[in-house]
Amino acid sequence: MVRINYVQQALHLVIFLLLQIPFLYKLILFDVAFGFFxxxxxxxxxxxxxxxxxxxxxxxxxxxxxxxxxxxxxHASASILVAFAKDSWFGLTVGSSDDDVYLDWNELGVWGSVKYLLPLIFVHHFIIFTVENGGFNSFGFLLAKISYSALYSFTIVFGLSFLMAPKVRRI
Structure with missing residues (x-):
């Protein structure tokens, strides 16, 4: 059975949206990399x-x-697809049979975060930019925009996961 700390989840949502909407949505790197954190x-x-x-x-x-x-x-449609696929993708890449897995830095580590986060962020960005572009016109520029934006978003999400993970005490 999954135990959810609803207060913590609501706080995480507020943090991600407060970072996204007023501040980081306007921070664009080289007119190619957009951050959807x-x-x-x-x-x-x-x-x-x-x-x-x-x-x-x-x-x-x-x-x-x-x-x-x-x-x-x-953004709503891309987020729904990611939410639909995330548990299956986690099972394929990281491979955990526990029901009580917390998806944070302590559980995933560096390589687990790369395997789990980066492909799903890429899929999310692929949907957003393909719909925004109206198809596969200018495919090279579209692929560059998707790739750079996914790497940019991954870097920030990875950093936030490190900062928001509970500290593990070593005895």
Whole structure:
């Protein structure tokens, strides 16, 4: 059974959205890399959480970003897909059979974070930028935009996961 600390999850949502909406959404690197860090909240929802509930939470977070960035449903739909696939992807890449796994720095480590986070962030960005572009026109530029934005977002989500992970006491 998954135990969820709802206060902690709500605090994480507020942190990710407060970073995303007023500050980091405007921080664009070289007119190619856009940071969508709110997806980290969806990726760090507890493993084994009811998939429908995870998709509903992802929809709400994506919709809030859509409202403030004037993108009709793009972030919500990409977030829903990531929420749908995250537990299956975690099982394939990291491979845990525990139901009580917390997706944080202490559990994943460096290589586990790369294997788990980076592909899902890439898929999220692929959906957003492909829809925004209206298809695969200018495929080289589209692929560069997706790749650089995914690496940029991964760096920030990875850093936030390190900062927000509970400290482990070694005895």
């Amino acid at each position: 709110y997806i980290g909240f969806v990726l760090f929802l507890p493993y084994g959480l009811n998939r429908s509930l995870a998709m509903l939470i992802a929809f709400a977070g994506g919709l809030i970003v859509d409202v403030f960035s004037n993108t009709p449903g793009m």
